[in-house]
Amino acid sequence: MSTQEARRRADRARQVADVLRHQVLAEAFDDGTLPREEQLCGEFGVSRNTVREALSLLVAEGLVERAPRIGTTVVTGKYPHGLHRLMGLAETLREHGDITNEVRAVALTRAPSAVARRLRLESGDQIVYIERVRHLRGLPLSLDLTYLPRDVGEPLLGEDLAGRDIFVMLEEITGQPLGSADISVEAVNADPHTAALLDTTGHAALLMVERLTHLADGRPVDLEWIRFRGDRITMTGQLRRS
Numbered sequence: 708m709s710t711q712e713a714r715r716r717a718d719r720a721r722q723v724a725d726v727l728r729h730q731v732l733a734e735a736f737d738d739g740t741l742p743r744e745e746q747l748c749g750e751f752g753v754s755r756n757t758v759r760e761a762l763s764l765l766v767a768e769g770l771v772e773r774a775p776r777i778g779t780t781v782v783t784g785k786y787p788h789g790l791h792r793l794m795g796l797a798e799t800l801r802e803h804g805d806i807t808n809e810v811r812a813v814a815l816t817r818a819p820s821a822v823a824r825r826l827r828l829e830s831g832d833q834i835v836y837i838e839r840v841r842h843l844r845g846l847p848l849s850l851d852l853t854y855l856p857r858d859v860g861e862p863l864l865g866e867d868l869a870g871r872d873i874f875v876m877l878e879e880i881t882g883q884p885l886g887s888a889d890i891s892v893e894a895v896n897a898d899p900h901t902a903a904l905l906d907t908t909g910h911a912a913l914l915m916v917e918r919l920t921h922l923a924d925g926r927p928v929d930l931e932w933i934r935f936r937g938d939r940i941t942m943t944g945q946l947r948r949s
Contacts, residue, residue, distance in 0.1 A: 708838040715843075715870065716754070716756065716757050716760065716778075717760065717806070719751075719753050719757050719761075720753075720757050720758075720760035720761040721761070721766065722751075722761075723747070723751050723753060723757065723758060723761035724762075724764040724765055725881070726735070726751075726764060726770075726799075727747075727762075727765060728770065729742065729769055730772075731765070731770050731771065731781055732784070732785050732787075732808060732941055734783060734846075736925060737858060738831050739780050739781040740773065740778055740779070740780050740781075741762075741778065741779040741780070741781070743778060744758050744759065744762075746750060747761075753841060762779055763849075765779075768839045768938065769782060769783065769835065770782060770783065770785075770938075775787050778940050781833065784932060784936075784937075785876075785938070785939055785940055785941040786800055786803050786843065786848075786880075786940055786941070787941055787943045788800070788935070788940050788942050789941065789943050789944060790835045790890070790942055790944035791943075791944045792873075793885055793886075793887065793888050793920065794870030794907065795873065795874035795875060796841055796848075796849070796872065797871070797872045798874070798875075800843060802845065803844075804843050805843075805844070805873075805894045806841055806842065806843055806848075807841075807842045807845075807869065807870065808839045808840070808841055808868060808869045808870065809840040809841075809842065809869070809906075810837070810838075810839050811838045811839060811871055812836065812837070812838040813835070813836070813837050813838075814836045814884070815833055815835055815836075815861065816833065816834060816836050816837070816858065817831050817833060817834070818830070818831065818832050818833070818854070819834070819836040819854060822834065822854050822930060824930070825899070825919055825927060825930050826854065826856055826927050826930055827926070828856060832856075833857045833862025834854050834856060834859070835853075835854070835855045835857060835861055835863065836852070836853070837851075837853040837858075837860075837863070837866070837868065837873070838851070838852050838853070838857070838905050839851045839853075840905070841908055841941075846906075847904065847905045847906050847936065848905075848939055848940065848941070849905075849933050849934060849935045849936065849940075850857040850904055850905060850906070850930075850933070850936065851931060851933045851934075851935045852931065852932045852933075853873060853913055853929060853930070853931045854929075854930040854931070855873075855877075855928060855929055855930075856928060857882055858911055859877060859881060859928050861876075863871065863876055863880070864882050867905060872931070873929065874920070877922075877928060877929060881922055881928070883922050883924065884922070884923050885920055885921070885923065885928075886920060886922055886923035886924070886925065887920075887921050888918050888919060888920040889918070889919045890916065890917065890918045890919075891916070892914060892915070892916050892917075892942060893914075893915050893933070894912055894913070894914065894915070894937070895912075895913050895915045896908060896910040896912065896913070897909060897911045897913050897934070901934055902914070905934070905936050907936055907938075911936070912937040913934045913935060913936060913937050914934070914935040914936075914937050914940060914942065915932065915934055915935075916932075916933040916935065917931070917932055917933075918930075918931045918933065919931075921939065925930075
């Protein structure tokens, strides 16, 4: 096979893998078994080698597994995390199971200047820092680093940080609802320490979410850096062209 032909097959394999990935995540295969290779060849109009290459991509992602005389079966899906509403993780994923929090650190500390600016504080003001590993159905899902102004963060220290979302407690403490959040999402590799906490491999792909949450009156009260296991979460939302 020429280099050009190999590239064309790789391109087609990626296209097939993208469609199959969507179907796996949407739970389109009722019994958890993908169609046989010959069916996929006919559906996509590609060779068997191309189909096998596409399925190998999904195997490498940990979404499916392959076995002789059994075929290709779904190993695990990903949990959808909606970006269209401002909610805590337990609120977002409650239909998929209970979220529990391993609280690794809680501290009253001085705000780094960059954090102080984001929270509209003076450099050196005290803030509350909370670090948690979040679990869904007992499996580690994310590592959350949270910074809060002292007046809203300190009352949290006596609350159930292991069993409740911080968002809900912030609304109770402040007496007003959360209003909006500035958010960014990027891919990062897991450092060895994070990989150990999330029970994944070193340099595994993580989804890093940076989120600055404001109260309804516009005051920023929660700055977070959240590292999600990329093999257990998918970000979803709906965009409208205005």
